[in-house]
Amino acid sequence: MPIIKPERWTPKGVASLEPAAHNAIRENDRNLCVVASAGAGKTEFLAQKADYLLSTGICRAPHRILAISFKSDAAKNLKERVRQRCGSELSGRFNSLTFDAFSKGIVDRFGTLIPAPYNPSPDYEIVFPGFRDWNDFLARHGYRHLSGETLEQAVARCRLPIATLSPKNPEWKDVLTRFWTEYYQDKNLTRLTFPMINRLVNYVLSCDPRLVAGLQATYPFVFLDEFQDTTFGQYDLLKRLFLSSDACLTAVGDNKQRIMVWAGAMPDAFKTFAGDFNAKQETLISNWRSHPELVEIQHAIAVSLEAASAKPDAKRVKSVDGEVCAIWAYDDRASECEGVASWISEAISSGEMSPEDCAVLVRFKPDVLEEELGPALATRDVRLRNIARSPKGGNIAIQDVLTEDITQCTMALIRLAALQKAPDDWSAIIDRLSLIWGLDPDNEADQGNLQDQVGEKILVLRRFMKANTPSDASCVALVQSILKFVGEAKLRGTVPTYRRDKDYFRARTGLECLLKESAVGETNWAVVAGNFDGVGQVPLMSIHKSKGLEFHTVIFFGLDSGTWWTFKPKDSEEMRAFFVAFTRAMQRVFFTSCRVRGNRIAYVDDLIANAGVDRIPGPTPD
Structure with missing residues (x-):
C-alpha cells in the first residue's frame, strides 16, 4: 500500500x-490530553488519528498502535471504525483492547515469570467479589472494624510484593497478605480479580525489564480512551511501560463523565497525566450527538460540575416535535411502568423511533426493573431486553x-445466510478471515479464492437453515459448522x-446460549438473527x-x-452519573420520579428547571 x-x-x-x-491528529511529537465531552466524536477522532499514523508511515510496520478502552463494546467499536477508515491491511496493526484484556494477556503469556508466591495457576479463575464478599472476608479474619470498600480499594492500590501501606496503620500488610493467601489457597485454581491481575502485571514488569522493552518496541503510539476512569493500578502500569519511553500517548476523555471513583478511579487522572507525561491539551467542542435544545440543558449541568466548561457546538438537527426533556412524576411504581410502557408503545407505533433506538436506563439493578417494566411492555407487544443479564446457561x-x-x-x-442482503457482514467476514487465515488483503488470487470459499459456505448454511428449523440442537450445530469452517485453532490464535480454554469456552458458550435463547418460538432464521442482535x-x-x-x-x-x-x-x-445518563440521548430524554420510591431531588430539579425542564x-396508559 503506497x-x-x-x-x-x-x-x-x-x-x-x-x-x-x-x-x-497531526501532533505526534509529544503526549496529548484531548478533552472531549459527550458527543464530541472520540471514536471518530481516534480512528482518524490511527489512519493518519498508519497511512502516512509515521507508524511504519512492524510497529503497531495500542488502543486501550474501558469497555469491551467501546474497544470493538473503535476497532471496527479504524477498519472502515484504514482498510483491513493497515488496521491489522491496530490493537484495540480493554485495560483488563491487555493486562490479562500479559499474565496469560508471562505468568510463569511472576515471582513466588504470586505466580498464579495456569487455569486461574476470574472472580468478581461484591461488597458482601469483602465484608465477609474481614469478619472471618477478625477485622470487623475495617470496611469492605476500603479493602477493595487497598487490593487495587497495593503494589507487590506486599508492603505496609501506611506507617500509621501497619495492620493493612497483614490484611492484604491474608487476602492474597486465601485467594491463592488452591494452587491448582487461583482466584483473581481484575485489580489483582493488574498488580501482577506491574510486578512481573518490574522484575523483567525485557518485557517492558518488548512492549515499548511494539507500540510507539498509544491511545487511552475514557481516561478519566483510569485507576491507580492502571496508571502505575502506564507509567512503568511508557513514562521513560519514546512512545507518544494520546489520552482522551472528559472529567464530567468520571463515574468510576467508587471502583478505584483516580479523582484527577488528567491533571496527573499532564504533569507526569508533559502532555499538551486540546479541547474538542463539537457535539455530534445531540441537537441544540438538549445541548443547552447539558451545558447547564456541565457548568455545575466544572464552571469553566466550554459550551459545545451542537451539530445534530432536531427531528422530533413536542417536548424533548421532562421529569415524569408518578404516585406509584405500577403507574410508572404502565405509563412509560404506553408512551414507548405509542412512539414506536407512530414511527417516531424503533424499539432498539429507545434506551431505558437505571442507576443499578436492571433485573428488578426488568421484572416490573417487561410485562407492561409485553402486553403492548414490545420486548424489553436487559443486556446486563447473562443468557440462560451462560456466564457472560x-x-x-x-x-x-x-x-x-x-x-x-x-446473517449472510439468513438475510437477503448483508453487505457490511460480507466485508467484515472477508477482513476477519483474511486475518485469521493469514491471507494478504492485496493479493487478488488469495482474496478471490477466499470469496469463493465464503460464498460456497453461505450456500451450505442456507441449505442447513432450509432443512432445519431453529432449535437448541440446530443452533449448536450451526455454530459448530461455522467454527469448523473458520478453524477454531486459527481463530483462537x-x-x-482465547488462549486459555476457560476464557474461550466461556465466550463460545455465551454465544450458543444467546443464539438458542433468540431461537425460542421462532421458525425463521432471519428473525433469530434479528433477535440475537436486539432488533x-x-x-x-x-x-x-x-457509557x-x-x-x-x-x-x-x-x-x-x-x-x-x-x-x-x-x-x-x-x-456526573446524571450527566452521563442525560448525554446518551440524540433527540429526547425523560426522567421518571416515583413518590412511593422517594422524594424529588430539589437540587437537580431546580438546576434543570432553570434550563427549561x-x-x-x-x-x-392508553
Whole structure:
C-alpha cells in the first residue's frame, strides 16, 4: 500500500473535522490530553488519528498502535471504525483492547515469570467479589472494624510484593497478605480479580525489564480512551511501560463523565497525566450527538460540575416535535411502568423511533426493573431486553457476548445466510478471515479464492437453515459448522484472550446460549438473527453500561431520593452519573420520579428547571 505524505493526508469518511481535532491528529511529537465531552466524536477522532499514523508511515510496520478502552463494546467499536477508515491491511496493526484484556494477556503469556508466591495457576479463575464478599472476608479474619470498600480499594492500590501501606496503620500488610493467601489457597485454581491481575502485571514488569522493552518496541503510539476512569493500578502500569519511553500517548476523555471513583478511579487522572507525561491539551467542542435544545440543558449541568466548561457546538438537527426533556412524576411504581410502557408503545407505533433506538436506563439493578417494566411492555407487544443479564446457561452478560470475536465472526456468516442482503457482514467476514487465515488483503488470487470459499459456505448454511428449523440442537450445530469452517485453532490464535480454554469456552458458550435463547418460538432464521442482535427490542441497562453509547430517545427510571439516596450536589459522583445518563440521548430524554420510591431531588430539579425542564405528570396508559 503506497505511503501518503503527511501534508497530503485528509480525513476519510467524514465531511470535516474541527480545527482542534486536526491539531491533535497531526501532533505526534509529544503526549496529548484531548478533552472531549459527550458527543464530541472520540471514536471518530481516534480512528482518524490511527489512519493518519498508519497511512502516512509515521507508524511504519512492524510497529503497531495500542488502543486501550474501558469497555469491551467501546474497544470493538473503535476497532471496527479504524477498519472502515484504514482498510483491513493497515488496521491489522491496530490493537484495540480493554485495560483488563491487555493486562490479562500479559499474565496469560508471562505468568510463569511472576515471582513466588504470586505466580498464579495456569487455569486461574476470574472472580468478581461484591461488597458482601469483602465484608465477609474481614469478619472471618477478625477485622470487623475495617470496611469492605476500603479493602477493595487497598487490593487495587497495593503494589507487590506486599508492603505496609501506611506507617500509621501497619495492620493493612497483614490484611492484604491474608487476602492474597486465601485467594491463592488452591494452587491448582487461583482466584483473581481484575485489580489483582493488574498488580501482577506491574510486578512481573518490574522484575523483567525485557518485557517492558518488548512492549515499548511494539507500540510507539498509544491511545487511552475514557481516561478519566483510569485507576491507580492502571496508571502505575502506564507509567512503568511508557513514562521513560519514546512512545507518544494520546489520552482522551472528559472529567464530567468520571463515574468510576467508587471502583478505584483516580479523582484527577488528567491533571496527573499532564504533569507526569508533559502532555499538551486540546479541547474538542463539537457535539455530534445531540441537537441544540438538549445541548443547552447539558451545558447547564456541565457548568455545575466544572464552571469553566466550554459550551459545545451542537451539530445534530432536531427531528422530533413536542417536548424533548421532562421529569415524569408518578404516585406509584405500577403507574410508572404502565405509563412509560404506553408512551414507548405509542412512539414506536407512530414511527417516531424503533424499539432498539429507545434506551431505558437505571442507576443499578436492571433485573428488578426488568421484572416490573417487561410485562407492561409485553402486553403492548414490545420486548424489553436487559443486556446486563447473562443468557440462560451462560456466564457472560449479553452486552459482552455481542462484542466477542467469536460472536462477530459467527454471526456475520449467519446473517449472510439468513438475510437477503448483508453487505457490511460480507466485508467484515472477508477482513476477519483474511486475518485469521493469514491471507494478504492485496493479493487478488488469495482474496478471490477466499470469496469463493465464503460464498460456497453461505450456500451450505442456507441449505442447513432450509432443512432445519431453529432449535437448541440446530443452533449448536450451526455454530459448530461455522467454527469448523473458520478453524477454531486459527481463530483462537488471533485472539489473545482465547488462549486459555476457560476464557474461550466461556465466550463460545455465551454465544450458543444467546443464539438458542433468540431461537425460542421462532421458525425463521432471519428473525433469530434479528433477535440475537436486539432488533425490535428496547434495551435496558445501567448508567455505567451505557457509557459510550447513544440512542434516539433515553428514559431514565428513578430520579428521586430512593434511587439516589447518597446524592450530593455540584461536583459529585452522582451528579456526573446524571450527566452521563442525560448525554446518551440524540433527540429526547425523560426522567421518571416515583413518590412511593422517594422524594424529588430539589437540587437537580431546580438546576434543570432553570434550563427549561419541567416536572409534569407522567404519561398514562392508553
